[in-house]
Amino acid sequence: MNDVFRNKWRSHFFLHRYKCYSVDLREVNWFHMPIRKPPISSTHAATKPTQKTIAEMTGLAVTTVSRALQGDEKIAQATRRRVRKIAEEIGYVPDRAAQRLRTGKTKVISLILDPHNEILGFGNSLITGVAHTLAGTGYHLNVTPQFLGGDPMEPVEYIVRNQLADGIIFSRTRPFDERVRFLRERSFPFTSHGRTEFGYQHAFVDYDNEKFAYESVLRLMQKGRRRICIILPPDHFTFYQHLNYGYMRAIRQEGLQSHIPEGISLDSGMPEVFEWARTIAETTDAPDGFICPGETSFLAIANGYRQAGKERGVDFDAVVKSSSQTLSQIDPHIDNIGEDIRQAGILLGTNLLKTMQQPDGPFEQTIQDPDISFPSLDSFQN
Secondary structure (H helix, E strand, C coil): CHHHHHCCCCCEEEEECCEEEEECHHHCCHHHCCCCCCCCCHHHHCCCCCHHHHHHHHCCCHHHHHHHHCCCCCCCHHHHHHHHHHHHHHCCCCCHHHHHHHHCCCCEEEEEECCCCCCCCHHHHHHHHHHHHHCCCCCEEEEEECCCCCCCHHHHHHHHHCCCCCEEEEECCCCCCHHHHHHHHCCCCEEEECCCCCCCCCCEEEECHHHHHHHHHHHHHHCCCCEEEECCCCCCCHHHHHHHHHHHHHHHHHCCEEECCCCCCCCCCHHHHHHHHHHHHCCCCCCCEEEECCHHHHHHHHHHHHHCCCCECCCEEEEEEECCCHHHHHCCCCEEEECCHHHHHHHHHHHHHHHHHCCCCCCCEEEECCEECCCCHHHHHC
């Protein structure tokens, strides 16, 4: 053993399957040793399916396969079905880079999503609706966040100037929205969740907030409420005008007392709304009726009044705009008016696809009607 340690550069011992071997390291050619590579699996070794692959399997021309995959109605429906079935079976995925080089299209729709914290599940519902419309069209949906208080033009300019999408969907419009002006001047396809006051036409989907506010005032009046408060969005949004107009029209019509809080809006945080509600609930002329165009503002107000020792249905009532069954599960007797955000997403996707086919119009313009189904006052009192 002493000889081994003294001559350690001459010999090297190592264990392999419990057997000992001696190798003279000076006799090894390290630069010409074979390198063992892991075997390539059959999945990775297989070539990526292309339209040519489908053509060979079906006996059709590549151009016919391409048109069938695009849903060309000049191709027989049976042929289109057969081509799509084989494409699914072999895992064919269109090469978007090649498509873009060939057509100049990205096959991407960009949804610029605002927080919309006032409505529970707004983002998920809108994305689900748009994605439902785009399914099977070959278009992919990208979601770009629009942070509260940020410049609304930034994501639009970034997408257009870098050619990241073929069409844009955005929300929370302003009366003279710069995004609409920018996109119209460049003939870039878009549709908006909300209207504007421009003289020219553009595609949009909107909710009848004027009717929502008007009907809410009448409902609260039916319950004997006289001092009615509405929580409005910031006044630079178009739907601020619609809500305010419907609200004031009903207030004046019925001779009721209005209350529009200062410093509180739909964009205010729940803790801020809670503190405001708790404070005003303790005053002698506190509102006894509330119109909340979103669930979160109602939850904060109800909690603030509760902390002040006041009970809904006794000291105050509310009408709430909701887009899900969440609020009904929390408070089954609450008066709510529905807004179908998922359906809005479906309509936005449909309108945008039509705009992309007809960039010069006519443009689809849709206003969703509020879903009003108040329980009877007798059942409420019981």
